[in-house]
Amino acid sequence: MAEKDKVTIYDISKKLNISAATVSRALNNNPKISQKTKELVMKTAAKMNYKQNKLAQALKSGKTHNVGVIVPYINRNFFSSVIRGIEEELSPHGYHVIICQSHEDVNNEIKQIDTLLNTQIDGIFMSVAKTTQDTDHIEKVLKENTPLVFFDRKKDVTGLSSVTIDDFRGGYLATEHLIKQGCKKIAHFSGDLNLEIYKNRHEGYIAAMKDYGIEPIKEFSLQVNSKLESGASAIQDLWSEDEKPDAIFSASDYAALGAIQELKKMGVKIPEEVCVVGFSNEPFTKYMELPITSVDQTPVEMGRNAAKVFLEQIEGSKTLTIEKKVVLAPELYIRDSSNRNL
Amino acid sequence: MAEKDKVTIYDISKKLNISAATVSRALNNNPKISQKTKELVMKTAAKMNYKQNKLAQALKSGKTHNVGVIVPYINRNFFSSVIRGIEEELSPHGYHVIICQSHEDVNNEIKQIDTLLNTQIDGIFMSVAKTTQDTDHIEKVLKENTPLVFFDRKKDVTGLSSVTIDDFRGGYLATEHLIKQGCKKIAHFSGDLNLEIYKNRHEGYIAAMKDYGIEPIKEFSLQVNSKLESGASAIQDLWSEDEKPDAIFSASDYAALGAIQELKKMGVKIPEEVCVVGFSNEPFTKYMELPITSVDQTPVEMGRNAAKVFLEQIEGSKTLTIEKKVVLAPELYIRDSSNRNL
């Protein structure tokens, strides 16, 4: 059994003394094939342990049943969860998921799109890198008629669909919750405002403040990286001023955690003196001794929805391009870091 | 620009009035092609924006430059980190990574191996499901001459390579560390002993105890799921007896966390009265207020190494099958949950 040769439709056709075309048709359940031969072919195919060569099929049809997913890093909880959703939705339809990492660098994104297009994937899912400004590489995908679905971090390109959460609402909910806890001087740690998601969270924060008659203080809006240290140093900055916040709404769980650690170090009581809310509902937030309130982005659902949009697109008529914007509702998980009604 | 037709080597050959074969050879840097035509072809190919059709190439060569990775769930930190390592090592070599999830079910594993083989992947990486006992589906891969590399959770199949950490040593290190903290009555939460990794960690624990002249107590070895609740209820079980442990070495960080939470609830001081050590170095362990000591499995390195083994295998002579067992050194991260020398 040194070199198990692949059995092809020709082998079957020879054995049955019929043409390869008939075999192919029988295998594909072509309606104009007699039931008898169909069954015969099926049976002998099974007996000979025949397997379709997907490659040949793909070359013929132009469809590989592979899709590519481009994310900054695959081992971030959020992204791997989205990918899980995509995989689980697509796998029953016979698709395989290829993963690519941009490392937050547009240049990698460009290269990966190129090689993905080259290997003839049937579609691309992506969350753009922080450095992505220009969308030429993305429009190229559109021109090649390859479906592209954004998730979470999107760019506005006409003709392209996206699945996101309502980040504005996420920011609004978080802020409103803080206000209802009695907080008035709420600071916001925003991420990179080049990314829509952070801009929207920030705008949600501003809107909630205004809706409740609180004028947001400019100095209380800080751009903070998604890192513990950044959260900590932001706290130091804020506490070096006279006017100190009574709540932090961080667009990142990591920065929120860094803030909490720093506040504790300074002896500030949470949530009594300062309430803290994060964003993303990272696994660790619920495990802490002081569990952290956070906005969940339903990543698995996001992946499933992105997959559904893709399926609609390719199952729809070829000529019609669908541009669908799916916006999922974020969910606020209220935990001890901001809950004064314990 | 409605339907951008793909340019093929024929288009180039026509334009240059040479044969497609020559174009192909020039493109592949075949030595028996004049420098002049080579350059000419290259230049016009670039000008015409020619892209190789990987599919046709794959059909011809039988190599897709795709590999499959099968893991229980992709959104577990450990697995997604391994995949990151695989992807980063393989991507410069022109390989794409397809991900599959077994959901800890052998039947899925079987199906996925089937479809992966069907789509002609060049290799498979996998961490077996908990329920996997039989290895028929794995031996099938071997018979088809497709390289298969196990990582972390392996099965002993002759001819197959694997990359793991030294779980025995991990268990030994953790236990030794606890003994050096002055603990003598060390309990062990093992995972499913059907999996080698858990068996080995357990054996490392036993060996360390004996090496230090401590007779392990049978009742202190419990099979505990990788869940918070399981860790908590294991603590309840242990503390319902007269003889109570002064340390817990859990083969799972989640069970360790559950144990810590339960112990705190009972007013037991950590690490003064009981030291706790986990396994996997999950991100949350270092974020806790009481950071948890844990054994790191260097998942990204594991992925990189698995990829290297694969590359060696396919770059080596076709007839020779390599069976390589790479064992990485685990690293103990000592944190407050077990550190009495603060």
Add this chain to the structure above:
DNA sequence: TTGTATGCGTTATCAA
């Protein structure tokens, strides 16, 4: 209902 012939885009073999 089935068979014949052709093409998908490459690459490899054999001639020239």
Add this chain to the structure above:
DNA sequence: TTGATAACGCATACAA
């Protein structure tokens, strides 16, 4: 050094 042709395995247009 280059060209013509076959082959990879399948699916389809056309013919029968």
